[in-house]
Amino acid sequence: MAFIDELKLRYRQGGMLLRLIYINIGVFVLLHAITLVLWLLGIDSARALTWVEVPSPWGELLTKPWTVITYCFSHYDLLHLLFNMLWLYWLGRIFLEYFTAKHLSGLYILGGIGGAALYALAYNCLPALAGERAYLLGASASVIAIVVAVAAYVPNYKIGILFLGDISLKWIAVAMVLMALLGIGASNTGGDIAHLGGALVGLWFAYAFKRGHDITSWINATLDTLASVVRRKPSQVGGPVGGTAYRDRRQASSDEPTEADLDRVLDKIRRSGYSSLTDDERDTLFRASRRR
Numbered sequence: 422m423a424f425i426d427e428l429k430l431r432y433r434q435g436g437m438l439l440r441l442i443y444i445n446i447g448v449f450v451l452l453h454a455i456t457l458v459l460w461l462l463g464i465d466s467a468r469a470l471t472w473v474e475v476p477s478p479w480g481e482l483l484t485k486p487w488t489v490i491t492y493c494f495s496h497y498d499l500l501h502l503l504f505n506m507l508w509l510y511w512l513g514r515i516f517l518e519y520f521t522a523k524h525l526s527g528l529y530i531l532g533g534i535g536g537a538a539l540y541a542l543a544y545n546c547l548p549a550l551a552g553e554r555a556y557l558l559g560a561s562a563s564v565i566a567i568v569v570a571v572a573a574y575v576p577n578y579k580i581g582i583l584f585l586g587d588i589s590l591k592w593i594a595v596a597m598v599l600m601a602l603l604g605i606g607a608s609n610t611g612g613d614i615a616h617l618g619g620a621l622v623g624l625w626f627a628y629a630f631k632r633g634h635d636i637t638s639w640i641n642a643t644l645d646t647l648a649s650v651v652r653r654k655p656s657q658v659g660g661p662v663g664g665t666a667y668r669d670r671r672q673a674s675s676d677e678p679t680e681a682d683l684d685r686v687l688d689k690i691r692r693s694g695y696s697s698l699t700d701d702e703r704d705t706l707f708r709a710s711r712r713r
Contacts, residue, residue: 455469566595
């Protein structure tokens with residue numbers, strides 16, 4: 422069990438970017454384990470995927486609304502998982518230079534929802550696709566939302582690519598969108614349509630953020646509420662001491678970083694650089710800068 426304990430420790434200590442990657446890898450392993458068991462029992466192994474992938478027909482989708490979330494954490498093909506996680510890691514690190522970990526998780530989910538929404542609309546409204554049955558699986562829409570968001574926010578940020586040299590993020594985003602457009606009508610039409618949905622969400626996020634509006638705030642508020650319900654202890658529910666007073670203190674401490682907290686973060690930047698900050702420290706710095 423030492424290996425499992427080590428994974429749990431790495432997950433808890435890792436930032437949001439690594440947590441998203443760990444979740445995707447964990448779901449990948451779990452799906453393969455379940456399908457193997459079903460195959461050994463003589464049961465159709467494809468049943469496992471139907472509970473996490475987005476179906477194209479409206480009627481079936483309405484009976485499985487959770488799939489608009491589960492599909493963007495699920496992969497069945499190893500190369501699909503590998504390429505998505507590599508893009509998520511590379512561009513996610515750049516994203517975190519300008520946004521917080523909560524923005525990353527919120528946009529990941531919102532990009533997935535946007536991809537699923539455009540996919541479902543296309544298969545139920547476009548004559549060329551109407552009546553076709555398809556299923557959507559993978560984190561591509563979520564990943565391209567993050568890529569397009571950071572590219573739209575800092576379009577001239579350059580990264581080095583093997584054999585190509587330094588390329589601006591805006592051209593990488595343009596290339597990904599063009600590949601999705603050119604892929605429509607081929608073997609992965611549904612996936613390419615979802616990519617475009619994720620790209621639109623990423624573009625929306627960047628331009629809204631420049632105007633002072635965070636379109637992921639409602640997702641993070643929902644996640645915070647769910648997390649508080651899961652973590653809440655009996656002594657923290659109800660009562661003048663354990664209930665409202667406790668939540669007020671916690672909310673005040675998370676929403677308003679103190680000068681001491683800010684000085685500590687700035688001192689760490691001077692000593693070790695911005696890249697040494699944890700997700701919580703980056704969040705503190707971001708909230709302090711927004712307040713000022």
